[in-house]
Amino acid sequence: xxxxxxxxxxxxxxxxxxxxxxxxxxxxxxxxxxxxxxxxxxxxxxxxxxxxxxxxxxxxxxxxxxxxxxxxxxxxxxxxxxxxxxxxxxxxxxxxxxxxxxxxxxxxxxxxxxxxxxxxxxxxxxxxxxxxxxxxxxxxxxxxxxxxxxxxxxxxxxxxxxxxxxxxxxxxxxxxxxxxxxxxxxxxxxxxxxxxxxxxxxxxxxxxxxxxxxxxxxxxxxxxxxxxxxxxxxxxxxxxxxxxxxxxxxxxxxxxxxxxxxxxxxxxxxxxxxxxxxxxxxxxxxxxxxxxxxxxxxxxxxxxxxxxxxxxxxxxxxxxxxxxxxxxxxxxxxxxxxxxxx
Amino acid sequence: xxxxxxxxxxxxxxxxxxxxxxxxxxxxxxxxxxxxxxxxxxxxxxxxxxxxxxxxxxxxxxxxxxxxxxxxxxxxxxxxxxxxxxxxxxxxxxxxxxxxxxxxxxxxxxxxxxxxxxxxxxxxxxxxxxxxxxxxxxxxxxxxxxxxxxxxxxxxxxxxxxxxxxxxxxxxxxxxxxxxxxxxxxxxxxxxxxxxxxxxxxxxxxxxxxxxxxxxxxxxxxxxxxxxxxxxxxxxxxxxxxxxxxxxxxxxxxxxxxxxxxxxxxxxxxxxxxxxxxxxxxxxxxxxxxxxxxxxxxxxxxxxxxxxxxxxxxxxxxxxxxxxxxxxxxxxxxxxxxxxxxxxxxxxxxxxxxxxxxxxxxxxxxxxxxxxxxxxxxxxxxxxxxxxxxxxxxxxxxxxxx
Numbered sequence: 106x107x108x109x110x111x112x113x114x115x116x117x118x119x120x121x122x123x124x125x126x127x128x129x130x131x132x133x134x135x136x137x138x139x140x141x142x143x144x145x146x147x148x149x150x151x152x153x154x155x156x157x158x159x160x161x162x163x164x165x166x167x168x169x170x171x172x173x174x175x176x177x178x179x180x181x182x183x184x185x186x187x188x189x190x191x192x193x194x195x196x197x198x199x200x201x202x203x204x205x206x207x208x209x210x211x212x213x214x215x216x217x218x219x220x221x222x223x224x225x226x227x228x229x230x231x232x233x234x235x236x237x238x239x240x241x242x243x244x245x246x247x248x249x250x251x252x253x254x255x256x257x258x259x260x261x262x263x264x265x266x267x268x269x270x271x272x273x274x275x276x277x278x279x280x281x282x283x284x285x286x287x288x289x290x291x292x293x294x295x296x297x298x299x300x301x302x303x304x305x306x307x308x309x310x311x312x313x314x315x316x317x318x319x320x321x322x323x324x325x326x327x328x329x330x331x332x333x334x335x336x337x338x339x340x341x342x343x344x345x346x347x348x349x350x351x352x353x354x355x356x357x358x359x360x361x362x363x364x365x366x367x368x369x370x371x372x373x374x375x376x377x378x379x380x381x382x383x384x385x386x387x388x389x390x391x392x393x394x395x396x397x398x399x400x401x402x403x404x405x406x407x408x409x410x411x412x413x414x415x416x417x418x419x420x421x422x423x424x425x426x427x428x429x430x431x432x433x434x435x436x437x438x439x440x441x442x443x444x445x446x447x
Numbered sequence: 448x449x450x451x452x453x454x455x456x457x458x459x460x461x462x463x464x465x466x467x468x469x470x471x472x473x474x475x476x477x478x479x480x481x482x483x484x485x486x487x488x489x490x491x492x493x494x495x496x497x498x499x500x501x502x503x504x505x506x507x508x509x510x511x512x513x514x515x516x517x518x519x520x521x522x523x524x525x526x527x528x529x530x531x532x533x534x535x536x537x538x539x540x541x542x543x544x545x546x547x548x549x550x551x552x553x554x555x556x557x558x559x560x561x562x563x564x565x566x567x568x569x570x571x572x573x574x575x576x577x578x579x580x581x582x583x584x585x586x587x588x589x590x591x592x593x594x595x596x597x598x599x600x601x602x603x604x605x606x607x608x609x610x611x612x613x614x615x616x617x618x619x620x621x622x623x624x625x626x627x628x629x630x631x632x633x634x635x636x637x638x639x640x641x642x643x644x645x646x647x648x649x650x651x652x653x654x655x656x657x658x659x660x661x662x663x664x665x666x667x668x669x670x671x672x673x674x675x676x677x678x679x680x681x682x683x684x685x686x687x688x689x690x691x692x693x694x695x696x697x698x699x700x701x702x703x704x705x706x707x708x709x710x711x712x713x714x715x716x717x718x719x720x721x722x723x724x725x726x727x728x729x730x731x732x733x734x735x736x737x738x739x740x741x742x743x744x745x746x747x748x749x750x751x752x753x754x755x756x757x758x759x760x761x762x763x764x765x766x767x768x769x770x771x772x773x774x775x776x777x778x779x780x781x782x783x784x785x786x787x788x789x790x791x792x793x794x795x796x797x798x799x800x801x802x803x804x805x806x807x808x809x810x811x812x813x814x815x816x817x818x819x820x821x822x823x824x825x826x827x828x829x830x831x832x833x834x835x836x837x838x839x840x841x842x843x844x845x846x847x848x849x
Contacts, residue, residue: 148575148576148578149575169714201709206592208614213568213650214572216650216653216654217569217572217650217653218572220649220650220653221572221573221576224502224503224504225503225504225653225656225657226650226653226654226657227657228657228658228659231653231654231655231657231658232658232714232715232836233714234654235561235614235616235836235837236561236593236614236616237614237615237616237835237836237837237839238714238836238837240615240837241709241711241714241836241837241838241839242714244709244711244837244838245711245838248711249709249711250708250709250710250711250723250726251707251708251709252707252709253615253707253709253837253838253839254613254615254622254626254707255613255614255615255837256611256612256613256614257563257592257593257594257612257614258593258594258610258611258612259592259594262612265609265611265612268611269611269626272626272629272630272633272635275633276629276633293571293572293575296575297571297584297588300581300584300585300588301584301585301588301589302585338554338555338609339609339610340607340609341598341601341607341608341609341610343601343602343605343607351607434589434592434594434595434598435598436594436598436609436610438609
């Protein structure tokens, strides 16, 4: 694993906890989750969720988004906030990497519902169902004409995006990379996750499903900024019996002998999360643990970037943090972050 | 790659990542040898859709992988109904690629797809309304997510590697090939696997039908009277390695360069002047340090908008290169298309022929279209274009290694 450090130059987020990062961060620190909504699922049990109000977006993109679903609004809003904080992006030298686990699930469900119900779907819905529709809107909003990629996966999609950004910057293909991850909720995906036992059942196990977006503007390493110093390329847990050993190995490779002060976990409180927590405690007994999903809910790829955002916040005055990610498809990865040299 | 490099590097066949294994399933065949024969012969792989009812749609045809692939899968894998169509395609493409180089263990797998295991997503949707067991619900959901076909194949072949899944609409397959090659070129990996895949699915068929992008007659790329695309399906898998690490005898071609560009014109329509495709091709040529190519495998979907935009771009960048779109033979395999067509380029270089652009009657493209029958040619340098919804444009350059 070759280190390809990145500086975090700007951040933006839109979550059920709010859009102002300071507010979101305070709520995560307080550790008190909001009251979830109960989302009805036709023919099935309701699912507890954290919905996010449709955010305002810059005028430059509002007309193009008029037929778009929530995920594109969330992505554009978070991206706009991150770019506002980072300052102007270098024209022609900025890449965009978008990550999602579910994509535009509400339009996909509505379109197929029409196909099954009346034999044809609306041409207004179909184009917005493709995974890269949100990225295309973000690129149009910012006038990005270079590398624009959409990566999909379980929650590790967020790490895939960071890793791709590191590749693009270190190889000289881009000077800046805007990484955005977003998820939206629809009753069909919520019902699916409930059946998959990935949604909170109401008995305290598992995080509440959430929607939202997180964006990071990344650049080459700088000693004065919080850095993502290492991104693990990832492993796949093919054999459950060896899973613990594989996760331990990923954690060790991420830390590379360093002792993190903080671990921002992907744990949702599920059985997998308990395994993650125990292994992190075993490997890094002195690290303080943070569980943002237990407060903000689980928005899969977006939550992965939210973990990084929490680490970024905590490292403003120095220190080191590890951010492991265990995905629902049995993939594991993570990042190691360092605070600025003070 | 991508945006103009700050310090352009001219690559040579000696330093470029090389393709050492290839697997391909398309409507032209279930493996590389049969595909190569059908490609040179200009076979028509498009027929009436047999996977689902098309009675309510305007379009009725698509390119479908020959039915024998199901039997091949059962024979080699042992399973059947528990796997999505995409998972079967991925398994077989990976099997063929690895057969040439059994010792190959990838350090990373980069996949390109638009719809993953969509047929299982459809089953879940229908099951949700009609009732289904908890077990079936979980099985269909797991099979639906885009990474699952790759993870299942990896498990079957017994290797563990990080998986990145690109879903950049119809440029995904080319993006995946280029990103995998990029990881080898930059030294991040010594061995990478790239795979593009998509299985035909009702939802996607209905989508293109709703946009009236699908033709109700023959798919005729670059024909003056073209009426739209036919959908297709398939998978192509590439083993990519650093050139110094492999014997020359296993090298099938090198990945000489690539370029990506995004045009911000419209979610589904290309910018009419071809600015995006032009930028993508120019960036690829600059990346490789080339000034021209011997053949262009065009994206050439057969829709009025795509072909006129792409033709304008090709006229501006490589006006004299012979051009064909193979989608008249295969249909448009979406996220698999770029990978399949890159495989076609390798086969064309190996076989010494220009693949034909079938169903052409008259063209207004202003290009040297390889009309209807293949041509013999010595090909050293070829270019393959892939464009997609969202303004995604990707170009890959492949070179024959002497």
